[in-house]
Amino acid sequence: MDADRDRFLQDFAALVQDLLRRPTAGPQDGTPLKLLLEEHLGRPLREVDVLTHQLPAHRLVDADIALDRLAEAGGGTARTVGIAGGDERYHQSLVDLLSSSWGASVAVGAVDHRTAATGPTAVCRVVGLGVRLLSLDGTPVAVVQRGAVPHYGRPAASLEVLAPDWATAQRLVERVTALMREHSVLRGQVLGFTASDYDPSSGGLTFLPRPDVARDDVVLPAGVLDAVEQHVLHTDRQRALLRRYGQHVKRGLLLHGPPGTGKTHLVRHLIGRASGATVILLSGSAFAMIAEAAALARALAPAVVVLEDVDLVAADRGYTPGGNPLLFAVLDALDGLDADADVAFLMTTNRVDLLEEALVQRPGRVDLAVHIDRPGRPERERLLRRYAAGIPVGEATVARIADRSAGTTASFMKELVRRAVLRAGRAGADLEHGAVLDPHLEASADELLESAGDLTRAILGGARGGAPEGEGTGGYVVEVGDHPAGQGEWFDATDGTH
Structure with missing residues (x-):
C-alpha cells in the first residue's frame, strides 16, 4: 500500500512539473508575454540586450514621470502592460522569469500600480510593476519598471531596459536620467x-x-x-x-x-x-x-x-x-x-x-x-517679550527676570512663559480682559531658578547648581577654515574684534 502511494505521489509530481513547463497559450516557442515583447522589439529575446538601472526607492515617481514624457515623445503609440503570475515576478528579473521552469506560465496581466507622495499633502499613481512598450528615436524598446519591494529582497527601484543593442539601452537610461532631473517632484521640497x-x-x-x-x-x-x-x-x-x-x-x-x-x-x-x-x-x-x-x-x-x-x-x-x-x-x-x-x-x-x-x-x-x-541680557529680554507676545507683561518685570536669569537659554524662557500662563489659568486670571501675567511670571521664575529646580534647569539648558555659568556672550563666535578648538581665523561679534 505504501509503495503504491509513493508511486502515485511521484507520478503526480512529474505531471505537475510537465504542466509547468508547457506554455499555457500561444505557439510552442514562447509565452504570451514573451511573444508580445518579441513582436514589439522585432526580434527574438535572445538577440536583445538587457540593461538594468538601479534607482533609489524615492526616485520611482520621478522615473515614472520621465518615462511618461519619453512615451509622449514617441508619438503616442506607447503602452504599458502588466506581468501575471505569482510572487516570483516581484523578486526575479524579467529575463530570469521568462527563462525559468515556470516561465511558460508568465502571461500579460494587469499593471501593478501604487501611490507615491509628490508633496507634504499630495500623492499620485505610479507603475509599481509593469512593462512599458515604447520607442526611442524610432527604435522599439521595452522597459520593465519596478518599485522597491524590501520584503522580497528589492530595497531599490529599477528599470530593466530591453533594446536591440547596448548603445540604445544606455541612451535611453541617459535620456530618462535627464528627464528625471528636469521634472523631479523632489526639487525645491x-x-x-x-x-x-x-x-x-x-x-x-x-x-x-x-x-x-x-x-x-x-x-x-x-x-x-x-x-x-x-x-x-x-x-x-x-x-x-x-x-x-x-x-x-x-x-x-x-x-x-x-x-x-x-x-x-x-x-x-x-x-x-x-x-x-x-x-x-x-x-x-x-x-x-x-x-x-x-x-x-x-x-x-x-x-x-x-x-x-x-x-x-x-x-x-x-x-x-x-x-x-x-x-x-x-x-x-x-x-x-x-x-x-x-x-x-x-x-x-x-x-x-x-x-x-x-x-x-x-x-x-x-x-x-x-x-x-547662552543669550546675554539683551537677548534674554527679547526672548521673554517674544514668547510672551500678546500677553500683558510689565517692562519692569521683564527687566527683573532678565537680570535674574543669567546663564539660562531660549528654551528656559519659553518654558518660563508656558508655566506662567498655566499658573494664571489655575488662579482664574483673565489675561484677555485686563489681568496681567507679572505675578505668575515672577512665581514661575522663582520655581525654575531655585535650587530645587536644578535638574529641570539642566534639562532645559540652564546652568547647574543654582549658580549661572556666566552672563553669556549672546552666542556669537565664528571660526573660519579650521577646527573650532584650533588656531583658525575667528570673529567675536560681541565686541567686533578679531
Missing part, C-alpha cells in the same frame, strides 16, 4: 530620510512642510544672522562670481553650542529662507543614508543638507574603537561633490569637543563655524 527596517543603507523619504520662522523671531546678537545667511544662502550673483574665478561654491556651516540655545530654531529659519532650494534633513539612524542624500543634493541643486547632532556620528575616532564607518561616509559625502556644486552642508552639535578634526580641516567640509552661546 523639504525632505526627510528614514532608514529601512530591512536595509539600514536604504529607506524612505518624507515630504515635510517648509517652516516659516520670521527673521525677527531669531533672537541673536547683531551681525550673527547676517553672517550665517550670507554663507548659506548664496545669491545668484555670488554663485556666478565664485564660479567665474574658479572658487568652490560647495560650503559647510557648523552651529555648535549648549543645548537649548536656538541652533535648531536658526536652522528652521534658514530652511524657510532657502525657498528655491531642495532641503534634505538627516538625523539619528538616517545618517546611514548620507550617500543617497548627497547624490540627491547634487542632482537637485541648489540644495541644503542638514545634519542634526552630527557629533553622534562624526565623533573623534579615538572615541570609537575600530574606526567609525559612518564618519567616513559623512566625509566621503562632503568630499564627493564637485567644487562648483551649489550645495550647503549645515551641521549642528552640542558637543563640538567630540568632533573629528578631519571633518572641519578642509574647505568645503566646514568653512564657517558659529558658536551659539
